[in-house]
Amino acid sequence: MLLHIVARGKIGRSPEAELVDRYLKRIAWPTRVTELPDKGGRAPALDSDAILVAMDEKGQQLGSLAFAEKLGRWRDDGRRETRFLIGAADGLEPADRDRADLLLAFGAATWPHMLARAMLAEQLWRATSILAGHPYHREG
Numbered sequence: 001m002l003l004h005i006v007a008r009g010k011i012g013r014s015p016e017a018e019l020v021d022r023y024l025k026r027i028a029w030p031t032r033v034t035e036l037p038d039k040g041g042r043a044p045a046l047d048s049d050a051i052l053v054a055m056d057e058k059g060q061q062l063g064s065l066a067f068a069e070k071l072g073r074w075r076d077d078g079r080r081e082t083r084f085l086i087g088a089a090d091g092l093e094p095a096d097r098d099r100a101d102l103l104l105a106f107g108a109a110t111w112p113h114m115l116a117r118a119m120l121a122e123q124l125w126r127a128t129s130i131l132a133g134h135p136y137h138r139e140g
Helices: 015-026 064-076 094-099 113-131
Strands: 002-008 031-036 051-060 081-086 102-104
Touching: 002 113, 015 031, 015 113, 051 094, 064 113, 081 113
Parallel strands: 002 031, 002 081, 051 081, 051 102
Antiparallel strands: none
């Protein structure tokens, strides 16, 4: 299953970009990052069987094991892509929130969108390592 991050804003050469690259390179699953301008631009077409996850401060707060279980279930159900949307500084468009299969939050705090991208990459690595039985994740 493709793990596809679609994010507003250009991350450029930054500490956050280094973190994103570091974690995505560790993932054995196919990954892709698509950057869109802060306003406008179009995301690649979304297949009808894809899962759409919108990163939103009002979304569900899942622990790492629960997040891994969701990814594993989607993979096992034959979903070909899970796409993660990260908005710009002003967040997501209401239409993106409305069409998402899951709204996901990294806690109640508001995070800078470039840092949220790095945090998502780490959680994707953590989730896929949990599913692979790798000892990276320690619960408790």
